[in-house]
Amino acid sequence: xxxxxxxxxxxxxxxxxxxxxxxxxxxxxxxxxxxxxxxxxxxxxxxxxxxxxxxxxxxxxxxxxxxxxxxxxxxxxxxxxxxxxxxxxxxxxxxxxxxxxxxxxxxxxxxxxxxxxxxxxxxxxxxxxxxxxxxxxxxxxxxxxxxxxxxxxxxxxxxxxxxxxxxxxxxxxxxxxxxxxxxxxxxxxxxxxxxxxxxxxxxxxxxxxxxxxxxxxxxxxxxxxxxxxxxxxxxxxxxxxxxxxxxxxxxxxxxxxxxxxxxxxxxxxxxxxxxxxxxxxxxxxxxxxxxxxxxxxxxxxxxxxxxxxxxxxxxx
Amino acid sequence: xxxxxxxxxxxxxxxxxxxxxxxxxxxxxxxxxxxxxxxxxxxxxxxxxxxxxxxxxxxxxxxxxxxxxxxxxxxxxxxxxxxxxxxxxxxxxxxxxxxxxxxxxxxxxxxxxxxxxxxxxxxxxxxxxxxxxxxxxxxxxxxxxxxxxxxxxxxxxxxxxxxxxxxxxxxxxxxxxxxxxxxxxxxxxxxxxxxxxxxxxxxxxxxxxxxxxxxxxxxxxxxxxxxxxxxxxxxxxxxxxxxxxxxxxxxxxxxxxxxxxxxxxxxxxxxxxxxxxxxxxxxxxxxxxxxxxxxxxxxxxxxxxxxxxxxxxxxxxxxxxxxxxxxxxxxxxxxxxxxxxxxxxxxxxxxxxxxxxxxxxxxxxxxxxxxxxxxxxxxxxxxxxxxxxxxxxxxxxxxxxxxxxxxxxxxxxxxxxxxxxxxxxxxxxxxxxxxxxxxxxxxxxxxxxxxxxxxxxxxxxxxxxxxxxxxxxxxxxxxxxxxxxxxxxxxxxxxxxxxxxxxxxxxxxxxxxxxxxxxxxxxxxxxxxxxxxxxxxxxxxxxxxxxxxxxxxxxxxxxxxxx
Numbered sequence: 001x002x003x004x005x006x007x008x009x010x011x012x013x014x015x016x017x018x019x020x021x022x023x024x025x026x027x028x029x030x031x032x033x034x035x036x037x038x039x040x041x042x043x044x045x046x047x048x049x050x051x052x053x054x055x056x057x058x059x060x061x062x063x064x065x066x067x068x069x070x071x072x073x074x075x076x077x078x079x080x081x082x083x084x085x086x087x088x089x090x091x092x093x094x095x096x097x098x099x100x101x102x103x104x105x106x107x108x109x110x111x112x113x114x115x116x117x118x119x120x121x122x123x124x125x126x127x128x129x130x131x132x133x134x135x136x137x138x139x140x141x142x143x144x145x146x147x148x149x150x151x152x153x154x155x156x157x158x159x160x161x162x163x164x165x166x167x168x169x170x171x172x173x174x175x176x177x178x179x180x181x182x183x184x185x186x187x188x189x190x191x192x193x194x195x196x197x198x199x200x201x202x203x204x205x206x207x208x209x210x211x212x213x214x215x216x217x218x219x220x221x222x223x224x225x226x227x228x229x230x231x232x233x234x235x236x237x238x239x240x241x242x243x244x245x246x247x248x249x250x251x252x253x254x255x256x257x258x259x260x261x262x263x264x265x266x267x268x269x270x271x272x273x274x275x276x277x278x279x280x281x282x283x284x285x286x287x288x289x290x291x292x293x294x295x296x297x298x299x300x301x302x303x304x305x306x307x308x309x310x311x312x313x314x315x316x
Numbered sequence: 317x318x319x320x321x322x323x324x325x326x327x328x329x330x331x332x333x334x335x336x337x338x339x340x341x342x343x344x345x346x347x348x349x350x351x352x353x354x355x356x357x358x359x360x361x362x363x364x365x366x367x368x369x370x371x372x373x374x375x376x377x378x379x380x381x382x383x384x385x386x387x388x389x390x391x392x393x394x395x396x397x398x399x400x401x402x403x404x405x406x407x408x409x410x411x412x413x414x415x416x417x418x419x420x421x422x423x424x425x426x427x428x429x430x431x432x433x434x435x436x437x438x439x440x441x442x443x444x445x446x447x448x449x450x451x452x453x454x455x456x457x458x459x460x461x462x463x464x465x466x467x468x469x470x471x472x473x474x475x476x477x478x479x480x481x482x483x484x485x486x487x488x489x490x491x492x493x494x495x496x497x498x499x500x501x502x503x504x505x506x507x508x509x510x511x512x513x514x515x516x517x518x519x520x521x522x523x524x525x526x527x528x529x530x531x532x533x534x535x536x537x538x539x540x541x542x543x544x545x546x547x548x549x550x551x552x553x554x555x556x557x558x559x560x561x562x563x564x565x566x567x568x569x570x571x572x573x574x575x576x577x578x579x580x581x582x583x584x585x586x587x588x589x590x591x592x593x594x595x596x597x598x599x600x601x602x603x604x605x606x607x608x609x610x611x612x613x614x615x616x617x618x619x620x621x622x623x624x625x626x627x628x629x630x631x632x633x634x635x636x637x638x639x640x641x642x643x644x645x646x647x648x649x650x651x652x653x654x655x656x657x658x659x660x661x662x663x664x665x666x667x668x669x670x671x672x673x674x675x676x677x678x679x680x681x682x683x684x685x686x687x688x689x690x691x692x693x694x695x696x697x698x699x700x701x702x703x704x705x706x707x708x709x710x711x712x713x714x715x716x717x718x719x720x721x722x723x724x725x726x727x728x729x730x731x732x733x734x735x736x737x738x739x740x741x742x743x744x745x746x747x748x749x750x751x752x753x754x755x756x757x758x759x760x761x762x763x764x765x766x767x768x769x770x771x772x773x774x775x776x777x778x779x780x781x782x783x784x785x786x787x788x789x790x791x792x793x794x795x796x797x798x799x800x801x802x803x804x805x806x807x808x809x810x811x812x813x814x815x816x817x818x819x820x821x822x823x824x825x826x827x828x829x830x831x832x833x834x835x836x837x838x839x840x841x842x843x844x845x846x847x848x849x850x851x852x853x854x855x856x857x858x859x860x861x862x863x864x865x866x867x868x869x870x871x872x873x874x875x876x877x878x879x
Contacts, residue, residue, distance in 0.1 A: 059879070066728055068877040088732045096728035100879065102721055104635070105512070110612075110619035118626050119729040129616045139615045144512070144594075158725065 017044045019093075019166050019197045020065065025074035027060050034060040036221040037074070042166075042199055042214075047192050049212035049229075050201040057221040058201040059099050062170050065199075066096055078166060095164035099171050099201075101155035105144035109137055109154045116158045128161040134183055148175040160187055167191060169200040173207060185211055239296040240272040242285040252288055256280045336437070336447055340454035344420065347807045348458050351416050352465030354811060355409060358818050359466050361826050362405045363473025366397035390536065390554050397477045398559040401470075405822070406489060410496035410553055412814045413462060414525050415705070417497045419806045420458070421504030422511075422518035424451050427803065429594050430514060431720070444589040452581055455501065463494035470559070488558035488565045495573035496553040500525045502580035509587040509597040515716070519639060519709060523646060525549075526702070530650065534657075549576065628731070628739040633746065636710060640747040643706040644754045647699055651758025652765070654695040658687065659766045688774050691759050692845040696778045697821075699755050700785055700841050703748065704813045707786035708793055708806065710747040714740050715797035715805050721879045733873045741794060741865060748786030755779035777844035784857035785837050789813065791864035798871070798878070813837075 020042035027034035035057040042048045052058045063069045065076050067087025076083040078090045103112050113132070117123035132139050137153040146154065152175045159167055167188075173181045188198050188211050202208050208215055209229055217225040242248070248270040250262040258276035265271075272281050278295065285293055332342040389407030393399025425448060428434040437447060467490030474481045503524060508517035532550035535541075545551040555569035587597040619625060624634035714737065717723055727733065756779025763770040789809060796805045816836035819828060823839070833839040840853035 063877075063879065068724065068727060068879075070874070070876055088730050091728055092730040094728070096725070098724045098728070098879065100721065101725065103725060104722065106635075108615065108619070110615040111622065111625055114616070114619035114622065115625040115631055116725065116729060119628070119726065119731050121730070125616065125620055129613050132612045132616060137612070138609075139612050139619070140610045155725070 018042060019044050019046075020048075020076070020078055020199060021080075022061075022065070022076045023074055025061070025064060025076050026072045027064050027069055028072045033057075033221045034069075034072075035064070035218070038218070038221075038223045039074075040216050040223060040226050042197055044165075044197055045192060045195045046214060047188060047198045047200070047212045049208035049215040050199065050218065051203075051205070051208060051215055052201070052218035053203075056218045058218055059170055060221075061218070062099075062168055062199075062201060065168060066094070067091070093165045095159040095162050095167045097152075097155045097159040097167075097169045097172055099174075101151055103143050103154075106142060108140055108142050109146070109150075109157075110139035112143060112154055113139065113158055113161065117161060120162050123162050127163065128157065131157040131160055131187075134187075135180060149177060149180065152176055153180065156184060156187075160191070163194075163196070165196050167196070167198045167200075169198065171202060172200055173202070173204060181207075238274055238278055240274065240278055240281050240285070241294045241296070242270050242272070242288075242290040243292040244268045244270070244288060244290055248288070252284050253281055256284065335450060336442070337450035337454040337457075340451050341457055344454065344458040346804065347416055347420065347811075348461045350807065350811050351413060352462040354815050355413060355462070355818075356465035356469030358469070358815070358822065359401075359405060359409070360469035360473035360476070362822055363397065363401045363470055363479075364476035365826060366400040366404070366473075367477040367479070389533075390557070392557055392563055393560045396560065397474065397479050398561070399557075401473070402489075402557050402560055406493070406557075406559075407554060408821075409466065409493050410500070410550075411525065411529055412818065413459075413493065413497040414500035415522070415810050415814060416462075416807060417459065417501030418504040418521040418525060419518050419803070419810065420455060421501035422508045422514040422521060423803055424448075424455060424505050424508065425588060426508040426511065426514040426517060434593050438593060445585055448585050448588050452505070452585075455505075456498065459494050459498050459501065463490040466490055466493060474559070482559070482561070485558040485561075485565070488556065488570075491570065492553060492556045492558060492565070492573075495570060495577065496549060499549050499573055499576045499580065502577045502584070505584045506580045506587075509584055509591065512596060515709065515712065519642075522705070523642065526646065530653070534653075549573070552576075628726070628736055629742050632713075632740050632743045635713070636743050636747065639709065640750055643702075643709075643747070644750055647702060647706075647751055648754045648758040648761075650699070650702075651695055651755060652762035654691060655759050655762030655766050655768050655770070657694060658690040659768045687763075687769055688771050688845045691770060691775070692778065692843055695755075695759060696843070696845060700782055700838055701813065701817045703751050703755070703782045703786050704789045704817075704837070705810070706751055707744060707748050707789040708809050708813070710744045710786075711741070711790040711793035712802055712806060714794055715802040718798045718878065719802050721877075724877060724879055727877060734869050737794060737865075737869050737872050741790065744790035745787065748783055748790065751786065752780045752783040755782055771845075774845045777849045781841055781844045781849050781854065784854050784861065785841055787861040788837055788857050788864070791861040791868070794868035795864040797868060798875070 018041040020040075022038055022040050025038045026036050038057070038061060040048075050058050050061070060069065064071055065078065065083050067083050067090060070084055079093045081090045081093075083090050107115070109132070113128055114125075117125065117128060135153040135157060137150060137157060141150070143151065143154070152172075156169075156172060159169060173184055176184060185207075188200075191198055200208075200212070212229060214226065214228050216223055246268060248264050248268060250264050250270065253259055253262045253270060253272045256274070257280065258274045258278075259281065260273045260275065262273075263271045270285075274281060282293065332338045389403050391399075391403050394403060425434065428437065438444065467486050470489060471481050471483060471486045474486070500521060504517055504521035507520045507524075508514060511517040511520065528548045529550050532545060532548040532554070535545040535548070535551070536554075552569040552572045555566040557563040558565040591597040624630050723736065726736065756776045759770055759775050760772055762768070792812075793805055793809055796808065800808070816838050819826070819833065819836045820838040823833060834853075837857060840850060840857060842850045842853065844850070
């Protein structure tokens with residue numbers, strides 16, 4: 001698991017203006033689902049995390065925003081420009097890292113970056129070179145000679161080099177070692193401090209927790225939750241584990257508000273899973289002579305997994 | 317308590333997915349059918365029609381004139397349907413089938429490596445030697461099946477010509493074709509161990525095949541030293557003429573072809589099991605000092621000044637210029653060489669052609685009684701086909717890049733989508749125009765060197781008339797891009813080009829309806845030297861090229877980009 005970043009956001013400085021606006025966006029691949037009725041917005045200066053398991057629709061959403069996929073219905077705009085109809089203008093505002101960064105294998109890192117800089121125009125070459133140095137990329141090697149992590153560094157450098165208003169990054173730390181992950185977090189923090197926005201997809205929850213202002217969770221093509229990282233934590237379940245001098249009974253806790261489940265599988269121990277205030281549960285535990293009480297703080301990962309529990313269908 | 321609904325199980329795969337060889341053979345199935353049936357039908361038609369002209373051709377064979385045409389194959393027993401069919405078609409078939417063999421051979425392992433599939437397959441408990449051996453077995457089975465189709469076509473054609481058919485001889489003719497073309501394919505497999513891309517290996521093997529054919533032909537005409545002939549593959553192919561009863565099969569020659577194949581295959585396997593996956597084979601390891609590290613800032617500054625990185629066109633031209641250059645050299649050298657062949661046989665051929673419709677039929681209708689006509693018959697019978705193949709290779713990196721999702725990052729730059737295919741196609745235009753100009757000027761240069769008078773205007777018509785052919789071919793590749801894989805595009809376009817060329821070459825025999833002939837771009841190209849440029853056809857080809865390119869561009873701007 002990735003280490004936490006020192007570049008974690010402090011007080012958000014985002015404005016209320018939206019750089020990205022997605023309204024009822026749907027993309028289907030023939031009869032297959034891509035994304036369905038996705039709506040969200042990203043504010044100027046905001047770092048927005050996009051979470052979801054494989055095949056949930058993260059990359060489809062990102063590629064639709066980049067004008068690489070044509071929406072089946074709905075609309076996405078960046079900077080007020082339509083992502084499909086005004087794709088060229090949109091891309092002047094955006095730096096993009098695809099999920100699988102692939103390029104002409106015979107070109108060196110330096111050639112790739114300069115080629116893309118020429119296509120983009122208005123790239124500060126000194127800044128581009130500084131990115132290469134910060135990411136410790138050897139630009140003299142050919143693309144085919146790079147490891148996966150080094151290919152990712154080329155991809156990150158080309159995404160950041162134009163100092164775009166919005167960075168769209170699909171799994172940006174994939175393949176990076178921890179040191180370079182830290183450098184990436186710093187780049188994100190600098191971008192945010194500049195008042196520019198970042199839209200990143202990730203599987204690494206601590207990374208999202210420590211770098212993003214808000215998070216969207218996508219599941220089976222539908223956005224199931226959008227909120228601040230703090231809001232998501234409010235939804236968390238907590239576990240209270242109480243040890244007693246004798247056998248514990250589930251009935252002591254099962255009627256309390258917010259209690260989801262009680263197990264007494266271990267001898268003299270009750271394990272209570274609950275949401276919201278745990279004062280009542282603590283009181284009951286003390287009343288029954290609890291010798292030891294411990295609470296577990298579920299990570300964002302636990303919350304995340306709640307959203308991804310498989311859809312249950314009734315038995316026919 | 318609700319339960320999770322059971323997910324459907326993955327459908328069991330068919331037998332073709334049970335082994336490397338069967339999976340590979342499955343990949344060849346379309347090509348086997350297309351090339352096998354296509355060449356089989358043409359062979360059947362040629363053999364069936366051969367009795368109508370073989371008698372007249374036989375009269376010519378009594379003279380020493382025919383030896384002048386040995387460039388195209390040994391003229392033996394031209395007076396018989398079997399001899400005529402052998403001279404007119406069987407000698408050339410390995411060359412055409414070789415196109416597919418070279419493309420498929422180059423992709424045999426390198427294609428998997430380029431797609432990144434090799435690591436995955438080698439991650440299973442299968443040895444490298446077994447992996448490659450099974451791939452080669454599939455390749456060999458595919459070749460044999462194509463050969464079987466052709467053998468059946470030959471037998472049916474000769475039967476239709478009311479010739480007593482020796483089934484064994486027909487089978488040996490098929491064996492000769494299969495072995496010869498397999499050597500070309502094995503060469504491509506071998507070269508692909510030393511190249512980073514399958515395209516490069518196919519280009520080198522294709523060029524080797526063309527040079528091999530030209531050298532063998534030149535040695536037959538000039539009766540050059542046998543040790544030089546013996547270095548060519550085509551020489552051993554020509555030693556067997558199984559369906560000609562008085563000539564027969566040369567088991568030694570077939571054995572040489574078989575040994576060549578086995579040696580190349582064994583060497584390729586030996587190299588493959590020893591080299592790094594994804595890398596090229598290194599025959600010796602040099603103890604070199606580590607490359608001195610160039611400062612990142614220096615490397616970045618150098619790249620900043622590189623004009624080939626200024627835009628899509630510049631980058632694409634830089635990527636293709638070497639390929640364009642070598643095709644230009646090849647066509648240029650052949651153009652000059654054709655003049656020297658013409659010069660050496662000038663008098664005897666001019667005399668022979670004066671009143672011989674049969675000879676004209678032998679060379680696709682060209683009247684070689686004049687200098688210009690001779691160049692038409694030798695150079696501009698084959699260069700259009702070469703130009704079409706070149707255009708196909710100039711254009712193929714577009715569908716390849718689409719297949720490999722290499723455009724995603726470029727398309728994230730503020731660049732109108734329509735500009736990308738158009739700027740890339742501009743390089744195809746540059747390459748095709750360059751070939752047209754070389755095809756025009758090379759015979760004039762040869763004429764100046766050999767004191768052989770040629771009409772500059774007619775050479776210009778023949779050379780520049782090639783440009784629409786190349787543009788149609790390149791535009792067809794672009795139109796198919798994204799719809800079918802790039803490897804299949806090579807097979808389809810290469811197959812269509814071969815079929816069109818053979819239809820035109822065999823026109824006098826097959827007597828195809830005009831509307832069918834007009835589908836052949838080579839028929840539309842016609843004979844600019846003797847009949848002038850076919851302006852209507854040229855305009856139609858340019859319009860078709862523009863339409864195909866427009867389809868490609870419009871589709872590219874409107875459709876999803878695959879990742």
